[in-house]
Amino acid sequence: MGILEVKGVNKRFGGLQALGDVNLxxxxxxxxxxxxxxxxxxxxxxxxxxxxxxxDSGSVMFDGQSVLGRKPHEINQMGISRVFQTPEIxxxxxxxxxxxxxxxxxxxxxxxxHAIESVDQEPEIKAQAEHILEDVRMxxxxxxxxxxxxxxDKRRLxxxxxxxxxxxxxxxxxxxxxxxxxxxxxxxxxxxEIRDKRGLTMCIIEHDMHVVFSLAERITVLAQGSPLVEDxxxxxxxxxxxxxxxxxxxxV
Amino acid sequence: xxxxxxxxxQLLLIVIGLTMxxxxxxxxxxxxxxxxQFNAGYPDLLQRFVIFSIFAIGxxxxxxxxxxxxxxxxxxxxxxxxxxxxxxxLLTMNxxxxxxxxxxxxxxxxxxxxxxxxxxxxxxxxxLTLAFAQMxxxxxxxxxxxxxGGETGLQLRLNDPRILGESVTEAGNIPVPHLFGLETxxxxxxxxxxxxxxxxxxxxxxxxxxxxxxxxxxxxxxxxFGIMLRAVxxxxxxxxxxxxxxxxxxxxxxxxxxxxxxxxxxxxxxxxPLAGAERMLWTASGEVVLMTILxxxxxxxxxxxxxxxxxxxxxxxxxxxxxxxxxxxxxLPDGLENVxxxxxxxxxGKGWHLTLGIMFMLVVIFLPGGLVEGGxxxxxxxxxxxxxxxxxxxPVKPAE
Numbered sequence: 001m002g003i004l005e006v007k008g009v010n011k012r013f014g015g016l017q018a019l020g021d022v023n024l025x026x027x028x029x030x031x032x033x034x035x036x037x038x039x040x041x042x043x044x045x046x047x048x049x050x051x052x053x054x055x056d057s058g059s060v061m062f063d064g065q066s067v068l069g070r071k072p073h074e075i076n077q078m079g080i081s082r083v084f085q086t087p088e089i090x091x092x093x094x095x096x097x098x099x100x101x102x103x104x105x106x107x108x109x110x111x112x113x114h115a116i117e118s119v120d121q122e123p124e125i126k127a128q129a130e131h132i133l134e135d136v137r138m139x140x141x142x143x144x145x146x147x148x149x150x151x152x153d154k155r156r157l158x159x160x161x162x163x164x165x166x167x168x169x170x171x172x173x174x175x176x177x178x179x180x181x182x183x184x185x186x187x188x189x190x191x192x193e194i195r196d197k198r199g200l201t202m203c204i205i206e207h208d209m210h211v212v213f214s215l216a217e218r219i220t221v222l223a224q225g226s227p228l229v230e231d232x233x234x235x236x237x238x239x240x241x242x243x244x245x246x247x248x249x250x251x252v
Numbered sequence: 253x254x255x256x257x258x259x260x261x262q263l264l265l266i267v268i269g270l271t272m273x274x275x276x277x278x279x280x281x282x283x284x285x286x287x288x289q290f291n292a293g294y295p296d297l298l299q300r301f302v303i304f305s306i307f308a309i310g311x312x313x314x315x316x317x318x319x320x321x322x323x324x325x326x327x328x329x330x331x332x333x334x335x336x337x338x339x340x341x342l343l344t345m346n347x348x349x350x351x352x353x354x355x356x357x358x359x360x361x362x363x364x365x366x367x368x369x370x371x372x373x374x375x376x377x378x379x380l381t382l383a384f385a386q387m388x389x390x391x392x393x394x395x396x397x398x399x400x401g402g403e404t405g406l407q408l409r410l411n412d413p414r415i416l417g418e419s420v421t422e423a424g425n426i427p428v429p430h431l432f433g434l435e436t437x438x439x440x441x442x443x444x445x446x447x448x449x450x451x452x453x454x455x456x457x458x459x460x461x462x463x464x465x466x467x468x469x470x471x472x473x474x475x476x477f478g479i480m481l482r483a484v485x486x487x488x489x490x491x492x493x494x495x496x497x498x499x500x501x502x503x504x505x506x507x508x509x510x511x512x513x514x515x516x517x518x519x520x521x522x523x524x525p526l527a528g529a530e531r532m533l534w535t536a537s538g539e540v541v542l543m544t545i546l547x548x549x550x551x552x553x554x555x556x557x558x559x560x561x562x563x564x565x566x567x568x569x570x571x572x573x574x575x576x577x578x579x580x581x582x583x584l585p586d587g588l589e590n591v592x593x594x595x596x597x598x599x600x601g602k603g604w605h606l607t608l609g610i611m612f613m614l615v616v617i618f619l620p621g622g623l624v625e626g627g628x629x630x631x632x633x634x635x636x637x638x639x640x641x642x643x644x645x646x647p648v649k650p651a652e
Contacts, residue, residue: 101491114476
């Protein structure tokens with residue numbers, strides 16, 4: 001039994017069957033990749049996991065509890081964090097404040113009004129935030145406005161914001177989209193380091209096969225909203241059905 | 253100091269200094285000079301400066317931090333005023349219960365209005381708040397006449413109970429608002445040469461309230477709660493996916509700013525014990541938006557500056573009429589005098605809104621950060637010039 005169990009999930013948008021009977025099981029402390037051509041329903045599936053979309057039928061269980069019908073912030077409090085395709089950060093705030101917010105959220109829950117204390121009165125929270133910034137090598141940029149960061153830095157900041165909450169499941173939506181090869185390799189190294197250091201469970205959507213094959217232990221291939229096959233990277237590489245549906249054009 | 257950083261503490265000291273010495277600072281021209289027209293150091297205007305500053309500081313907590321533009325905040329001033337007058341009718345003329353109840357009632361009403369309005373964001377939120385404020389205005393103006401006095405407004409009467417005070421003074425008059433015996437209309441006049449400075453008790457009471465309100469706003473801006481409010485403005489999606497519920501944060505900000513408005517309404521009553529529905533009119537709601545944007549939304553001192561500038565224009569420019577202009581330009585030949593006066597006249601007197609509008613446009617176009625940004629740019633300019641002077645000064649040193 002995996003930490004995340006998706007069973008028979010269906011989602012229709014008007015006449016389009018975006019997800020058809022999707023089953024997915026992510027085992028604890030593994031990296032599970034979901035691949036598939038454009039429009040295969042990868043992002044829809046992810047949105048169903050975090051509460052942005054509600055599937056028409058089926059169940060999504062996280063650690064034995066259903067996530068369906070919960071609001072995004074409640075699902076996050078259960079231990080699921082998400083990195084977006086385009087980095088979602090607090091652009092008008094400084095890098096340090098960006099990381100402080102998830103620290104407070106982790107400690108205080110969905111709402112707490114500490115309107116009179118200053119941040120300096122919370123040395124533990126501050127230390128925690130600075131520690132994670134050091135981990136992603138951004139500590140020297142902590143006073144910068146997040147909007148002034150480079151795209152790669154924004155991604156690392158978003159990753160830091162997710163990681164500082166010590167999630168039990170990290171969802172990554174194309175974490176290397178639009179990155180140069182060197183940046184991609186840095187991101188792969190960062191994710192590997194995190195996985196080994198924190199024993200994190202990850203679920204990753206990715207187009208770049210280089211990333212998928214460097215990180216994933218299991219791969220699910222989606223095509224037209226349904227899982228085509230689920231297997232280890234080695235078997236996926238050799239699977240003729242997958243080649244036909246997806247890898248055919250890409251030289252792997 | 254007081255839980256503030258050095259810079260914030262300096263800002264607080266500046267504000268304390270400005271408000272405490274305002275009767276001097278805003279009365280720079282001798283009584284006898286023609287420029288006495290521009291003096292702003294009289295009690296009525298000073299009181300309005302600080303009371304509207306409180307209103308704008310509160311509004312800025314909502315608009316400046318969370319980005320939710322309320323177009324109905326005057327409702328809370330009006331409701332606070334009515335509540336304050338009722339306390340003076342029923343309980344006592346001491347202003348403390350009146351102000352406290354003003355804040356409390358404004359908080360309750362803002363909780364209800366905020367809860368409903370905050371279900372939407374952006375323009376829909378603005379329209380909802382506007383609708384609520386206009387409903388409050390209409391109710392106060394007609395339907396609720398027994399409570400609000402309708403068109404004539406709510407006034408004190410000789411037959412009001414005032415259980416803890418007296419209904420009628422020994423002289424047979426309606427008693428006046430006071431703070432433990434200190435009447436808010438009491439003034440101390442100080443004549444120095446050609447200058448007359450007026451120190452009004454009511455002004456100083458309101459100024460202390462304003463300094464307290466400003467201090468609390470600084471603490472709130474710098475607190476984790478303040479960071480969360482700015483996060484609401486920046487990215488609500490990320491906030492949800494960080495395990496935070498933006499709704500209670502925006503509602504809390506809404507209620508806090510409603511309480512600031514209630515305090516402002518209560519202080520208005522403490523200065524002058526009557527309340528009218530026109531305080532809730534949409535123009536009054538729009539005015540606080542102008543104040544905040546003119547001064548600099550999201551900055552600490554901006555709303556105070558904005559409130560000061562707008563209230564100054566309202567009082568000073570609107571009193572410049574044709575006779576005053578004729579007095580100023582009497583030295584010009586007749587034909588020219590008339591031309592100059594007819595060119596200036598539309599911008600003063602009843603046309604002061606035109607001047608304000610032009611100024612607002614210029615600020616929004618050239619200084620999107622408001623007057624505060626203007627100040628910062630000037631500061632930077634001087635610092636750069638200072639540095640250049642220092643750099644040029646160096647080579648002059650004699651080489652040993």
